[in-house]
Amino acid sequence: MKLSRTATKAATLTITLMLAAITALVLVAPRSSSASPGWAPAGSAAITPGVQMYTAGAQCTANFVYTDAAGDVYVGYAAHCAGLGEATDTDGCQAGSLPLGTPVTFNTGGSLVDEGTVVGHGTLAYSSWIRMHELGTSDAETCAYNDLALVRVDAADVGKVNPSVPFFGGPTGIDTDGTAAGDRLYSYGNSSLRGGLSVLSPKLGASLGDAAADEGWSHPAYTLTPGIPGDSGSGFMSAGGKAVGVLSTLGLAPLPLSNNIGDLGRELAFAQQHSGIAGLGLVNGTEPFHAVL
Structure with missing residues (x-):
């Protein structure tokens, strides 16, 4: 579900109609606390979960922040965001990918006709799609849902990063027991197809x-x-702020407009085993989680 530079008029009209049908929401922002040492303050950080990320013109959304044993900082998005095929190509064991080392930018303020302002730079450091190709992975579920990539933030931009999810705070760890029907989930992001309407983030x-x-x-x-x-x-986070997963695909059948969320615990475990990045782990937010929507 990456957004390419050639987004169609039909997609734009669809999203416009969807927005017109949404009831206005009254939102109350959670309280802020002081940032942890080494991170930018949450209220002014330019690179956070939910920031837009552009790879060779294709747009996706950041999920969470990660670090390694060497102190490098990474921001995660979906592996298919660096894919060479169409947005509908979701089998990571079959689809191609841009190579590791591909430049990625962090952007804010984008719209349908404008990529917004570049606030930071990074490089593609890990892709589950690339590793599954190299390993010859064939398990159908792994190929379909192991959709995590990591972008190493340039050293000059690490001081702009905060790991807290805007508005909600957290994450507070990784969810390991799955979800049951009706469990509440929380997410943050603002595709440029929404025309910059931050109230929908x-x-x-x-x-x-x-x-x-x-x-x-x-x-x-x-x-x-x-x-x-x-x-x-x-x-996506649970009602307790635990990181549940990463938005991978838009479901068309049998449940139209549903979303398929890849399990972060499994995706990160795969990355820890196969990425070659020592000490890779999720960073908890500096801000407490508030389920305030």
Whole structure:
């Protein structure tokens, strides 16, 4: 669900109609606390979960922040955001990818006709799609839902990073027990297809229950507003602020406008085993989690 530079008029009209149908929401922002040492203050950080990320013109959304044993800082998005195929190509064991080392920019303020302001730079440092190709992975569920990539933030821009999810705070760790039907989920992001309407950045969702056939790799969910092209890579948290997963695909059947969320615990475990990045781990937010939507 990456958003390419050639987004069609039909997609634009669809999103416009969706926005016109959404009831206005009154949002109350959570309180802020002081930032942890080494991170930019949460209220002024330019690179956070939910920031837009552009790779060779394709737009996706950051999920969470990660670090390694060497102290390098990474921001995650979906591996298919660096894919060479169409947005509908979701089998990571079959689709091609841009190589590691590909430049990625962090942008804010984008719209349908403008990529916004570049606030930082990074390089593609890990892709589950690339590693699955190299390993010859063939398990259907892994190929379909292991959709995580990591962008190493340039040293000059690390001081602009805060790991807290805007509006909600957190994450508070990694969810390890899946989701049940009706469980509340929280996400943050603002695809440029929404025309810069930041009021739609915080999202409340509900799990549709984990399908046994997916072996814990995927958590289908509905959100208000639904995930759209450009939201790929967004992080989802549980009602306790635990990181549940990464937005991978938009479901068309049997549940139209549902979202498929790849399980972060499994995706990160795969990366820890196969990325070659020592000490890779999720960074908790400096701000407490508040389920305030």
